[in-house]
Amino acid sequence: MGLKTPLFASHVAAGAKIVDFGGWDMPLHYGSQKEEHHAVRNTAGVFDVSHMTIVDLNGDRVREFLRYLLANDVARLQTPGKALYSAMLNDNGGVIDDLIVYFMHECWFRLIVNAATRDKDLAWMQKQAHDFSVTVTEVAGTAMLAVQGPKARELASGCVDAKWREAALALPPFTGMQAGQLFIARTGYTGEDGWEIVMPAAAAASTWDQLLAAGVAPCGLGARDTLRLEAAMNLYGTDMDETVSPLEAGMGWTIAWEPREREFIGRASLERKRSDPTLQRFVGLLLEDKGVLRNHQRVVVAGQGEGEITSGGYSPTMERSIALARLPAGQSESAAVDVRGKLLQVRIVPTPFVRNGKIRIKT
Amino acid sequence: MIELPGDLLYTEEHEWLRREDDGSVTIGITDHAQAALGDLVYVELPEVGQELDSGGDMAVVESVKAASDVYSPIAGVVEEVNESLADDPEIINGDPYGSGWIVRLRPSEKINEDELLSPIAYQELLDEEDA
Numbered sequence A: 001m002g003l004k005t006p007l008f009a010s011h012v013a014a015g016a017k018i019v020d021f022g023g024w025d026m027p028l029h030y031g032s033q034k035e036e037h038h039a040v041r042n043t044a045g046v047f048d049v050s051h052m053t054i055v056d057l058n059g060d061r062v063r064e065f066l067r068y069l070l071a072n073d074v075a076r077l078q079t080p081g082k083a084l085y086s087a088m089l090n091d092n093g094g095v096i097d098d099l100i101v102y103f104m105h106e107c108w109f110r111l112i113v114n115a116a117t118r119d120k121d122l123a124w125m126q127k128q129a130h131d132f133s134v135t136v137t138e139v140a141g142t143a144m145l146a147v148q149g150p151k152a153r154e155l156a157s158g159c160v161d162a163k164w165r166e167a168a169l170a171l172p173p174f175t176g177m178q179a180g181q182l183f184i185a186r187t188g189y190t191g192e193d194g195w196e197i198v199m200p201a202a203a204a205a206s207t208w209d210q211l212l213a214a215g216v217a218p219c220g221l222g223a224r225d226t227l228r229l230e231a232a233m234n235l236y237g238t239d240m241d242e243t244v245s246p247l248e249a250g251m252g253w254t255i256a257w258e259p260r261e262r263e264f265i266g267r268a269s270l271e272r273k274r275s276d277p278t279l280q281r282f283v284g285l286l287l288e289d290k291g292v293l294r295n296h297q298r299v300v301v302a303g304q305g306e307g308e309i310t311s312g313g314y315s316p317t318m319e320r321s322i323a324l325a326r327l328p329a330g331q332s333e334s335a336a337v338d339v340r341g342k343l344l345q346v347r348i349v350p351t352p353f354v355r356n357g358k359i360r361i362k363t
Numbered sequence B: 001m002i003e004l005p006g007d008l009l010y011t012e013e014h015e016w017l018r019r020e021d022d023g024s025v026t027i028g029i030t031d032h033a034q035a036a037l038g039d040l041v042y043v044e045l046p047e048v049g050q051e052l053d054s055g056g057d058m059a060v061v062e063s064v065k066a067a068s069d070v071y072s073p074i075a076g077v078v079e080e081v082n083e084s085l086a087d088d089p090e091i092i093n094g095d096p097y098g099s100g101w102i103v104r105l106r107p108s109e110k111i112n113e114d115e116l117l118s119p120i121a122y123q124e125l126l127d128e129e130d131a
Helices: A008-013 A033-042 A062-069 A118-132 A152-159 A162-169 A201-213 A221-230 A267-274 B031-037 B119-130
Strands: A017-021 A024-029 A045-048 A053-058 A083-089 A095-105 A108-113 A135-138 A142-148 A176-179 A182-185 A194-200 A281-287 A298-301 A305-315 A320-327 A334-339 A342-349 B015-019 B025-029 B040-044 B057-063 B067-071 B076-081 B103-107
Touching: A008 A024, A008 A201, A024 A033, A024 A221, A033 A045, A033 A221, A045 A201, A045 A221, A053 A062, A053 A118, A062 A108, A062 A118, A083 A118, A095 A118, A108 A118, A118 A135, A142 A152, A142 A201, A152 A162, A152 A194, A152 A201, A162 A176, A194 A201, A221 A305, A221 A320, A281 A305, A281 A334, A298 A320, B025 B031
Parallel strands: none
Antiparallel strands: A017 A024, A045 A142, A053 A108, A053 A135, A083 A095, A095 A108, A142 A194, A176 A182, A182 A194, A281 A320, A281 A342, A298 A305, A298 A334, A305 A320, A334 A342, B015 B025, B025 B103, B040 B057, B057 B067, B076 B103
């Protein structure tokens, strides 16, 4: 038996098929992964993401520390509650993890990191934090729910105390606030509007029940994966890891190159890669034929060489198969993917595939 | 509950076989298999006329989650494939023993029932997997 979130019993009661995910017993789906996917694109769904790791960093020099630790620049965070997506790199520019950092106040930043990378993330942060007299504290005793979809905020607002509701609904994207015992942020991993809500573990089951009663669909890890793939949001350990730089994982936009004098871990290595014309490119693929693209399938680009699918699957919104892939440097609009020995034609397309309920690729 | 018709034979790989009156054999995947796979999104079918070995690749069923091979439980020649699965693979989820059949074979040798599972034996297999 694996680790359980405070909502394990609620998942079982909702009919979840439970699977192991990085040592956690988590819901894969509650009957139909596709219907859960559509619920998030069309109305609202809720995911238990309590397995994710919340880390508080405290100290007088915490901002200075994070400007050194992360490839994105927390100098961009000037209003309390404002959030930033960033990679945390090793000295070679490889991705230790991707995370969201919240500016709480000048001596306190909050990080949300992946569950499967918890131990190495904490060890790395603790090692680097020492010189800055910053304390690294894992937040325990909490649960986290992601409520996502065009109706998510409206349907979830009933869980927020009336005193805070108006302010919570007015939160701009990528911003969070404390609302009584809830920490509410307008963030997510689906390409839809919505909130991620951190709460005391004791409040998790009643909040979950309230959301379901309001018409929010319970959604499992299966739908979470197809939604994030359509939104072309990377999955750590699949699309990037410590051997891959953000430049080869479609995360170039998360690197803050300016100001040039800011030293951050991995910078020197990234500067060299940035001017390397042979650096692999990270692209979206759309399967022209019937079939399903899967992780690790070989991609053949005529005249340019071979690459690999990092995340492939079926898009319930597009009713087609899509993928993210790392390909040799170059320009090309099509390629072929080796699916069980047959070469199937794919189109190389800009990402995201789907955002805010709309298909962005011409099929 | 998992549905398990009593007039079929089964395999350890969660396929079912029905012996038709004309001597051909219809093959599909069990209710347990479709439930474990989840929503099906693609089925790769063999060609009519193709010769299949016992235990050889027959079809591939792909769900949102993963691809899964379907093996031919017997040796034979493909007489008919369920073309409607090409456009609507979820038929298998809704009716695995009926309209969700996959292939109809003409056996090339006498079927050895000892190598297949009776409904009772298949039920025992499922019970063991649950335990």
